[in-house]
Amino acid sequence: MSNRSGRDPLGLRRAMSDRLLQALIAAMALLACLGFAAARGVDALGERWRLGAEAAVTIQVPDPTRTRIALALGVLATLPEVADANPVDPERLAELLRPWLGEQPNLTLPGVIEVQLRNLDADVALIGDRVAEAVPGAVTEAHGLWVGRLAALAAAVQGVAYAALLLVGLIAVAVVAVATRAALAARQESVAVLHQLGATDREIAGRFARRAMVLAVCGGVVGVVVAVPAFFLLARLAQPFGAEVTAESLAGLPWGSLPWRDIATVPLIAGAIGWVTAQSVVRVWLARMP
């Protein structure tokens, strides 16, 4: 007989059916998805920029005799920061400069060495000093610096995205707390009766927590579903910077470029926030009773 209400002695399905809670959680799940997408997207871009920047150090050797170039390469080979160093072929150099300089057979071009760093944080000035010591007049240029700055900007944007995610999480906690308190207030007398009949805090709080968790997971799923079109848009915008994603595209959409793992965790995180928040709100409330 009436098994269903037996499982819901507090009538929480009505006291906490709040469509508003679900809608708010859905909105926050959507925001969280966008936050993740932004953080991951920027991460991918920043990674590419960093890769580009690694090749961004060049050394110019005026009066590029064989010995001077060899000397410079010898110094570079001893430096741990340097991953690789290669002289640029004079022919290729001339080719590169022709649009700017025109045909000038008499102009002596400096020798140019392209240096690849093991990581971008290496002290370029130190490398320059070492090479200049051995080969007077050698000039080291790190024109990859602006790329490094872009990477730093990307990191900052990413930090902001994570901060926004944290904020969304905190607001979700607040929203669930308010909804739980409202349900508690609506069922205050019933909660007191269960408590008096010998229900433990765990049993009572568990009922609210399960309800909050179900609502939050459902809201989270709705938010994620709404977020997917936005992802495709973002992914498409990022495509020219990211390259290579087209290989994985399916039906013209860049499925592979979306942070599916993060997106899938959003409803789970929402559920966890719902459960933990409702548990603590109800337990704090119950602690007032002996």
Next chain:
Amino acid sequence: MEPSGAVVRFDEVGFSYPAPGGGHGPEILRGMSLALDDGSFTWLVGPSGAGKTSALRLMHAALRPTRGEVAVLGVTIGTAARRALPVLRRKIGVVHQDLRLLPHLSTFDNVALPLRLARRSEARVAQEVTEMLTWIGLEHRASARPEELSGGEQQRAAIARAVVSRPALLLADEPTGNVDAAQARRLLALFAEMNRLGTTIVIATHSEDLVGRFPAPMMRLERGRILGHGA
């Protein structure tokens, strides 16, 4: 802790509700001492405001004494760990003055609450609740909600919920408040039957009329003090 046979023991118990502005209000139980033996039946009488309800609430650990000591079924209420109290409460049946049936549950589910809290199987719940409802004459009202029941039926449902799990101690606060004389007699017979089966019973009432119908030890409470014991 528990000396021979006393199911409930009060030792110089004082109690005051918290004052609205913080701290304690006036003491409404003042130096109450008593001992209720296992299997006893006790009337707790006194005028309205004497402190009967508060004394019963101390007995089922809804309140903790502000001084003195309350021991129920071997548990010292004043000092017991909070997590030890639910187990104690499950051994005590309570009929509240205001009944406190859960409004959104059927009579059946209200009466089933203590059994489900004790994690009995649904088959046993069905059997025991149906038995209980038949005994108390509410079997035809099993699926009705409290608001659909008459005052007397609500009272019986509240009593059924209090006794369905066969508590060792039954506390009833003005349990005949909403019923006519004939109903009151029936309920009293029910309590007498429970008592004969071994349950320790305390009934608080301001009606000397009711007390006259079932001779048992009587404790008279006035302004938070026990004035006398009698029969």
